[in-house]
Amino acid sequence: MTDQEVLDTFFVKEQAATRKFTIGISNPFISSEYRTQMIAELIEVNKEYMDKGLTTELVIESADTDVAGQIQQLQNLMAKGVDAILVNPSDVNGLNATLQEAVSKGIIVISVDQELNVPGVYNVGIDQKEWAKTSAKWLAEKLGGKGNIVLIEGFPGHPANVARMEGVDEVLSQYPDIKVLAKDTGKWDEATGQQVMSNFLAAYPNLDGYWTQDGMAIGALQAVIAANPAKFPVGVGEGRCQFLKLWEEVLKDRPDFETIAVANPPGVSPTGLRIAVNMLLGKQVDKSKLGGANGLSFVIPVPIVITKDNLQQGLDICKDKPDAYLLDGIMTDQEVLDTFFLK
Structure with missing residues (x-):
């Protein structure tokens, strides 16, 4: 028997590899512990999906810059062929045209942490x-x-x-x-x-x-x-x-x-990444669960409010954390599916 005949007769055919998705990050402000924690958590959560063979390494555009600089960040991400963009926007309206250009290219665009009212652009964050x-x-x-x-x-x-x-x-x-x-x-x-x-x-x-x-x-x-x-x-x-x-x-x-x-949780951004991955996988968003100015906002609850009555609870959370750590919450993949996607 030929080598091909042996393979065809006795071996299980390997399934075609699932296409891996590439997600881009645009962040115009790095002089902030919030943004540092945000980027670190995005990398950590994306690694979960990389380990499952679903995503490649993040393409991160992150620097202190103005609106023009962030537009360039977004153009760079589009040029690199990303499948989804998570953007923490620097202006209420200044990025609109560029974000709509990305949407027109079939890219899933999610504004994280800050809500925009741009057709086709989703928002993920607290109110x-x-x-x-x-x-x-x-x-x-x-x-x-x-x-x-x-x-x-x-x-x-x-x-x-x-x-x-x-x-x-x-x-x-x-x-x-x-x-x-x-x-x-x-x-x-x-x-x-x-x-x-x-x-x-x-x-x-x-x-x-x-x-x-x-x-x-x-x-x-x-x-x-x-x-x-x-x-x-x-x-x-x-x-x-x-x-x-x-x-x-x-x-x-x-x-x-x-x-x-x-609490102002940086975890809304990695939660946004989970939402983006599930959308890329073809899961259907339950739009009845969305709100916001354009009806495209995934509103994430504030994880905790500290007053004199529960200060000790906050201090206990901080026992093994650096001073710069922000009280946080990241939804699991299952929580994202159960909360925002059709069954």
Whole structure:
């Protein structure tokens, strides 16, 4: 018998190899522990699919850049023939034409962490507006509905910041006796947030409270500690181990100190990757489970909110984690299927 006859007669034919999918990542902001954790988790979750023979290594375009630079990132990913793009957008509208170009090429496009209203572009993330409203309501209630406060926002124009500030404004509109004395940007940076807060404390020594977000909350609390006013202004915090440990330290000298930390999970991005892989595999999205401005948003629940009542729970999570770790949640592949896809 020939070699081919032997193979045809006695050996099981090897099935044609399943095509592997390539997923691209566009990230325009790297000066952030959130983004560092996000990228690391994307690589880790993608490895699960690589080990199953479903995906290749991620194609990652990640650098501090502006809208034009992120458009170039997206063009690079399209040129490399990716099957899906996860984009953490730098602007509410600036990427729209490029994202629609990707959609027209048959690429699955998912905006992670920040919601866009672009035809054909899916969104995966928490509800940023509701996320901000949670801590803004807490602040307003702790102030008894009155007082003078300041706001420290992230980058103006970034989709998440826009949604968050809309949420804060919506809450504060219900409390006419809470006066916003000033607002400034801390650029989602701890050191900048600390400087902005120091300036506010110097300008308004009798400040009653402040609202901020992300790593700027660590800087803001550090500024308050350094200024050491007789009465600390009431402020909101961050669901990061560094902040929770700082909170614990403050309690040693000020046992009545209170704040709130609403988790902003980097895990929404690897959850988005799981969604993308299942879509590439031909699984059908249950669009009745989607929401958002364009009806294409996979809304991920906030995994945890830390107050004085469960601070120890947060500290326990942080026991084996670095200070930079953000309290997180990544949906499993089965949870993604059960929650968002047709059975």
